[in-house]
Amino acid sequence: MREAHSRASGLAMSGARTVVAAAVAAIAGAKPEFVSHGEVRDGSTVDLPGQAIFYANHSSHLDFVTLWASLPPRLRNRVRPVAAADYWSSGIKRAAAEGFFNAYLVERGGSGARDGEVSQGRDPAHRSSSQIDGMNEVLTAGDSLIIFPEGTRGTGEKLARFQAGLYHLARRNPEIPVIPVALANLGRILPKGEKIPVPHLSTVRFHEPIRTGEGESKDEFLERATAIINRSLRNLDPDIDDEPEPGADSGHGSREDKR
Numbered sequence: 701m702r703e704a705h706s707r708a709s710g711l712a713m714s715g716a717r718t719v720v721a722a723a724v725a726a727i728a729g730a731k732p733e734f735v736s737h738g739e740v741r742d743g744s745t746v747d748l749p750g751q752a753i754f755y756a757n758h759s760s761h762l763d764f765v766t767l768w769a770s771l772p773p774r775l776r777n778r779v780r781p782v783a784a785a786d787y788w789s790s791g792i793k794r795a796a797a798e799g800f801f802n803a804y805l806v807e808r809g810g811s812g813a814r815d816g817e818v819s820q821g822r823d824p825a826h827r828s829s830s831q832i833d834g835m836n837e838v839l840t841a842g843d844s845l846i847i848f849p850e851g852t853r854g855t856g857e858k859l860a861r862f863q864a865g866l867y868h869l870a871r872r873n874p875e876i877p878v879i880p881v882a883l884a885n886l887g888r889i890l891p892k893g894e895k896i897p898v899p900h901l902s903t904v905r906f907h908e909p910i911r912t913g914e915g916e917s918k919d920e921f922l923e924r925a926t927a928i929i930n931r932s933l934r935n936l937d938p939d940i941d942d943e944p945e946p947g948a949d950s951g952h953g954s955r956e957d958k959r
């Protein structure tokens with residue numbers, strides 16, 4: 701009886717997610733695309749791997765829900781968007797983030813919100829290590845991740861330097877493909893500081909998976925990962941600046957997603 705109830709609840713949640721995903725795609729005017737061997741194809745029929753680390757540029761609160769909505773249902777139900785616990789900490793927001801979108805909430809100081817740790821007074825290296833360890837647990841459980849390596853929302857016109865967490869996840873999980881995703885125009889639909897979306901077409905462009913190369917350093921990998929997103933965004937919008945904003949990489953990935 702309990703198993704049947706659990707199955708029914710799972711089907712109801714999957715159905716609700718499908719409805720919400722369609723609504724998000726309509727609001728964001730999201731058009732999924734896939735780039736393979738330099739050719740852009742319709743992304744709605746792309747057979748994405750069963751588990752992946754999706755990483756994308758970050759310019760709007762719509763980013764993670766739009767990327768989430770662009771995934772096929774079989775992946776949508778097993779993907780964990782990484783989000784800042786302080787932004788999603790209020791009752792309704794937290795219920796939606798954790799209960800509906802299955803988000804993995806992290807403290808801005810670097811620790812996973814699931815463990816209830818307070819980040820103040822803890823060594824930064826330890827905090828960032830805790831965050832990466834928590835995301836590795838998500839991957840070990842068989843779920844996928846959505847992360848934003850810039851660490852904070854930008855203007856959409858210039859990428860911030862990628863934090864090291866993406867490299868550490870890719871290096872520790874070589875069997876899991878790392879998929880670059882370029883998000884275009886979402887910052888114009890819901891700009892930073894705004895609460896009401898402005899109708900506009902957006903694009904969610906998936907690229908072929910990447911992995912850490914043999915002997916490839918952290919900086920080399922992050923530069924390669926950044927270049928893929930930059931080239932894609934410049935292709936979609938020539939006004940995008942392809943030079944990352946100045947700023948030293950923390951080396952620990954302690955700002956994976958500061959919404």
